[in-house]
Amino acid sequence: MVTRSNIPRALPSPRELITRGALLLDVDGTLINLAPRPDEVIVPGSLRIDLEGLLGAMDGALALVTGRALADVEDLFAPLRLPVVAEHGAVMRAEPGGEARRLTLPVAPEEWRRTALGFATQHDGLVFEEKPAGFVLHYRLAPDLGEAAFDLLAGLISTRNDFEILRASMAWEVRPRGVHKGVAVRNIMQEPRFAGRVPVFIGDDVTDEDGIAAAEELGGAGYRVPDDFPAPEAVRAWLASLLEGLHGTAP
Ligand SMILES: O=P(O)(O)OC[C@H]1O[C@H](O[C@H]2O[C@H](CO)[C@@H](O)[C@H](O)[C@H]2O)[C@H](O)[C@@H](O)[C@@H]1O
Numbered sequence: 707m708v709t710r711s712n713i714p715r716a717l718p719s720p721r722e723l724i725t726r727g728a729l730l731l732d733v734d735g736t737l738i739n740l741a742p743r744p745d746e747v748i749v750p751g752s753l754r755i756d757l758e759g760l761l762g763a764m765d766g767a768l769a770l771v772t773g774r775a776l777a778d779v780e781d782l783f784a785p786l787r788l789p790v791v792a793e794h795g796a797v798m799r800a801e802p803g804g805e806a807r808r809l810t811l812p813v814a815p816e817e818w819r820r821t822a823l824g825f826a827t828q829h830d831g832l833v834f835e836e837k838p839a840g841f842v843l844h845y846r847l848a849p850d851l852g853e854a855a856f857d858l859l860a861g862l863i864s865t866r867n868d869f870e871i872l873r874a875s876m877a878w879e880v881r882p883r884g885v886h887k888g889v890a891v892r893n894i895m896q897e898p899r900f901a902g903r904v905p906v907f908i909g910d911d912v913t914d915e916d917g918i919a920a921a922e923e924l925g926g927a928g929y930r931v932p933d934d935f936p937a938p939e940a941v942r943a944w945l946a947s948l949l950e951g952l953h954g955t956a957p
Contacts, residue, residue, distance in 0.1 A: 717929070717934075717944070718904075718906065718927075719951070720947070720948040720949075720950075720951030720952050721951070721952065723906060723948060724760070724763050724764050724948065724952055726903060726904055727764070727767070727903055727904050727905070727906050727926070728764070728767040728768070728769075728894075728895065728900045728903040728904065728905050728906065728926075729760065729764065729767065729768040729769070729906055729908075730768075730769055730771045730891055730894065730905055730906065730907040730908070730917065730921065731768070731769070731770055731771065731907075731908055731941075732770075732771055732772060732887075732907075732908060732909035732910060732911070732914050732917070733770055733772040733774060733779060733782075734747065734772070734773075734774070734875070734910075734911075735875060735910035735911055735931060735938065736908055736909055736910045736914075736931050736938055736941055737749075737753060737770075737938060737941060737942065738750075738753070738782075738938055739937070739938050739939075740875065742846055742847055743833055743844070743846075743847070744774075744778075744833065744835055744842075744844065747782065749782050749783055750942065752942070752946070753942050753945070754783060754786045756942070756945045756946045756949060757783075757786060757788060757945070758786055759949045760945060760948060760949060761788060763949065763952055765899060766789065766801070766899035767899050767900050767903050768788065768789065769788065769789035769790060769791060769800070769894050769900070770783070770788055770789070770790045770791070770792075771790075771791045771795075771887055771890045771891065771894070771907070771909075771917055772790070772791070772792055772794075773792075773793065773794045773874065773879070773913055774792055774793070774837075775792055775793060775836075775837045775838060776790060776792035776793065776797050776799060776806055776838075778792075779792055780799075787802030787803055788802055789801065789802060789894065789897075789899070791887075791890040791891075791893065791894050793837055793838065793839060793840075793881070793885070794872075794881060794885050794886055794887055794889075794890060794913065795809070795885045795886060795887055795888075795889035795890030795893065796808060796809050796811055796838075796839050796881075796882070796885045797809070797838070798890070798893055798894060798897075800894060800897040800899070800900075801897075801899075808838075809885060809889075811839055811882040811884065811885060812839070812866075812868050812869065812882045813838070813839050813882075814839065814840045814841055814869065814880055814881075814882075818841070818862045818863070818880065819836065819841050821858070821862060822834055822841055822843055822858065822859065822862070822880075823836075825843070825855070825858050826843060829848065829851055829854075830848065831845070831847035831848025831851060832844065832845055832847075832848055832851055832855060833846075833847065835877075837879075837881075839881060839882050839885075840869070840879060840880045840881040840882065841879070841880055842874065842877050842878065842879040842880075843855040843858075843859060843877065843878050844876060844877040845876055845877065845878075846875075846876035846877070849876065852876070852878075855878055856871065856878050859871050859878050859880055862880070863880060867883070868882060868883055869881065869882055869883060870882075870883045872913065873912060874911065874912075874913060875911050886913070886916040886917075887907075887909070887913060887914055887915075887916045887917030887920070888916035888917060888919060888920035889916075889920075890917060890920075891905060891907060891916075891917045891920035891921055891924070892920055892924070895924055904924075904925055904926045904927075905920075905921040905924050905925075905926035905927075906921065906926055906927050906928075906929070907920075907921035907926070907927070907928045907929070908928070908929045908930070908931070908934075908935070908941060909928070909929075909930060909931070910930060910931035910932070910938075914928075914930070918930070
């Protein structure tokens, strides 16, 4: 069980967070444990129950802020419906069941996708992941291929300065420039259920640093796995403890 004494940095009290805060939660490596492949992750049933409870208690001011594609993350958490900012901020569904709004951004050409997929197919352990605006080459199962994968992608985008390669966790992502989790945080915090609340972002990866910086610039706070929470299990236990605190059962 998480108690105040085994969380290293002061976190807002449950009541403070629930009444005044907005929870912005990264997914892979923060809410759920990393897996060898993107399609092998597990969303625990208890996490769905706790997120649903917090969403209700916070009047809707809780969102997933993820690099995954919107349909992918919504499938992972189904049947639960949450506010989501996906593809690092490129697309947002601020109200569960509401309209998804996409920023106007360039889309990675089909030819790049075919080349990257072909490369992954020819190299054991590389995993190609498609997204609406970009795509990813994962090398977690073949770390020695990381450099070759990067070189391939660098060659593909070399004539286009409207795309960039994002260093992710054992993966390289081709994505349009100008989108990152700082954009995601600023956009969701303007939505009716979030505006006027204090953003609290939790993440684990380099890609989350923009989100943490934006939360801090907006007067909120950022927390990291493993610095502030040793692992996703601790984040999940803390989320559960928020609800217990609200109902008076937590320390
Ligand atoms: O912003 P996030 O929610 O943290 O998503 C970041 C990326 O997560 C996924 O890739 C990472 O997790 C996989 C599953 O554990 C792992 O196999 C992979 O090596 C990691 O890079 C997801 O596949 C990406 O689309 C997200 O951008």
